[in-house]
């Protein structure tokens with residue numbers, strides 16, 4: 021879905037993560053990359069400039085919240101601004117004790133019929149009893165198309181192939197399902213090529229069948245033109261939501277979503293393929309996380325919180341003065357273990373899903389495991405005083421831990437390096453790693 025936009029934004033992030041220092045030049049380049057990606061997806065120029073100038077202004081400020089790296093801060097800004105332009109999540113719930121009607125409208129070929137079947141299946145999975153009505157008297161074979169798709173999804177269909185008045189079919193369909201269903205989805209004809217006519221007809225059907233929800237189905241391939249459609253619709257009727265279809269492979273899909281959202285109308289669903297299960301609720305946060313490859317952002321925050329490292333006073337002082345004992349190191353490694361498997365953690369870190377090919381997380385985890393075995397084979401004195409570790413002691417530890425001597429020597433060297441880093445960063449090293 022939206023592969024081009026995804027790639028553009030992820031490349032911008034990747035470049036930022038790999039840059040040696042995050043100075044003004046790097047920020048400006050990041051902003052340019054983001055602008056390019058959004059414009060290519062047909063996001064409206066005004067929206068693009070608004071979003072990126074906000075990010076740029078914030079990113080160039082010197083006071084970044086304590087404990088955050090500049091890179092994290094900037095990625096977070098991008099995430100927040102993108103979520104903001106896409107609006108808020110809206111709940112869709114229907115009372116189960118009445119028969120609710122959902123009316124689908126949209127111009128020719130926008131994907132109404134396909135969506136009617138998908139929505140039927142989706143709501144049925146959610147526990148509703150659903151019937152779908154074919155009120156399209158314009159398109160030849162409309163009923164057969166809908167019937168075939170609904171049958172595949174095991175959703176009941178109603179139609180009157182010989183009836184010419186769509187309002188009549190809608191009314192009969194409602195009656196037909198009234199006593200057995202709690203949701204009736206009405207698929208309408210898409211003979212309209214422009215919004216004005218469509219809205220006139222929608223108003224008429226609306227007044228006669230009184231639906232609980234009118235959904236406007238918009239073809240995502242039209243990009244920012246979805247603005248006029250969504251706006252006209254939203255101005256004409258206070259109820260309603262929007263469905264954006266064909267987001268699979270639609271180069272302009274990002275622009276279509278941003279434009280529709282900027283009308284204040286709610287996007288309720290998106291459709292990402294011709295299959296019956298290619299439907300999803302539109303949740304701006306989730307959508308942007310996926311777009312940027314941030315994994316599940318909420319999950320990261322929770323894990324970081326759970327794993328807040330709370331070393332005791334004396335340990336902190338030792339770490340800060342560079343006098344980290346191996347016991348301290350062991351304690352820190354155990355803290356890292358709280359994150360669960362390192363591979364899973366890497367997948368949750370911004371930018372990491374993209375980079376994880378390059379990092380062999382299994383190896384890293386294996387290495388930490390070995391480290392633990394080695395530490396467990398040391399005596400208490402050795403752990404307090406690593407300088408004691410001479411050749412004969414290392415030989416003994418190798419036998420006890422099953423890790424060869426060369427590797428142990430390497431570990432000791434790493435420990436010494438880490439001690440230097442700890443001293444320099446005043447113990448923040450592991451916290452940084454955790455983030």
Ligand SMILES: Nc1nc2c(ncn2[C@@H]2O[C@H](COP(=O)(O)OP(=O)(O)OP(=O)(O)O)[C@@H](O)[C@H]2O)c(=O)[nH]1
Nearest residue numbers: 128129130131132133134210265266291292293294
């Ligand atoms: N790739 C892709 N194709 C879709 C999607 N939704 C619908 N289509 C295709 O778009 C075409 C039109 O879909 P329909 O559901 O018939 O559209 P409609 O709005 O009912 O059309 P009319 O009734 O003629 O107005 C069909 O070929 C569908 O298979 C989608 O999310 N992705």
Ligand SMILES: [Mg+2]
Nearest residue numbers: 132133156210
């Ligand atoms: Mg149709």
